[in-house]
Amino acid sequence: MSDYMELLKKAGEFHGDICGGIVMGTKLAMYGMETMGMKPGQKDKRLIVFTEIDRCISDAVLSVTRTSLGKKSLKPMHYGKFAATFVNIDTGEAIRVVDLGANKKDRDENETTEELIERINKTPAEELFEIQKVSVKIDPNDLPGKPLEIVTCADCGEVVMDGKHHLKGGKAYCTSCFSGSYYQIIDE
Ligand SMILES: [Zn+2]
Ligand SMILES: [Zn+2]
Structure with a gap:
């Protein structure tokens, strides 16, 4: 089995199935890591990845790069775009990999996943991504690393950790209290 087929299988298991996004995302993540001189499928402490969409493709990126939110x-x-950026935090080197196929209008819709x-x-x-x-x-x-604030x-x-607080009048506030929240507490 090629590296691609092996990593595709793993990404599919992680995601739940092998769909188009996993097929593309696996290739994209491998290309990104290889270009950075890193080994796809292996954890690399120097790597930080920004994914621009919360859809299937990002699960493949997560699986191949072994990065994690935690x-x-x-x-x-949350840009809704088929792209991911790979950053080496030791050297500062960074590349953004864009899925060219996702941005093309003339896609063959009859193509099966196989x-x-x-x-x-x-x-x-090189032909699939920029x-x-x-x-x-x-x-x-x-x-x-350890929390700084x-x-x-x-x-x-x-x-509130990691400097995500807001200062006002010499006091620190969380985002919910400072500028409103995505949730509302229901009094019962
Ligand atoms: Zn999917
Ligand atoms: Zn608060």
Whole structure:
């Protein structure tokens, strides 16, 4: 089995099935890691990955790069775009890999997943993706490692880590108390 087929199988198991996004995402993540001089499928402490979409493709990126939210090595950016950025935090080197096929209008909709897998396995990554050299500023609070800042919200009393608090009038507030929240507490 080729490296691609092996990593595709693993990504499929992680995601639940092998769909088009997993097929493309596996290839994209391998290309990104290889271009960074890293080994696909193996954890690399130097690597931080930004994914730009919360769809199937990002599960493949997560599986192949072995990055994780909990280790702060995976940064979901909700841009809704088929792209991911690979950053080497030791050297600062960074590349953004864009899925060219996802941005094409003339896609063959009759292609089965098996045919897609075969085609993607055979096609050189350079023909499927565009690589942009980029520079990424990462806040020290967002790097892996011990937390640098831990504060307590002056309003709700909950703990806020990693510099995600807001200062107002010399006091620290959580985002919910400072600028509103995605949830509302229901009084019963
Ligand atoms: Zn899927
Ligand atoms: Zn609060």
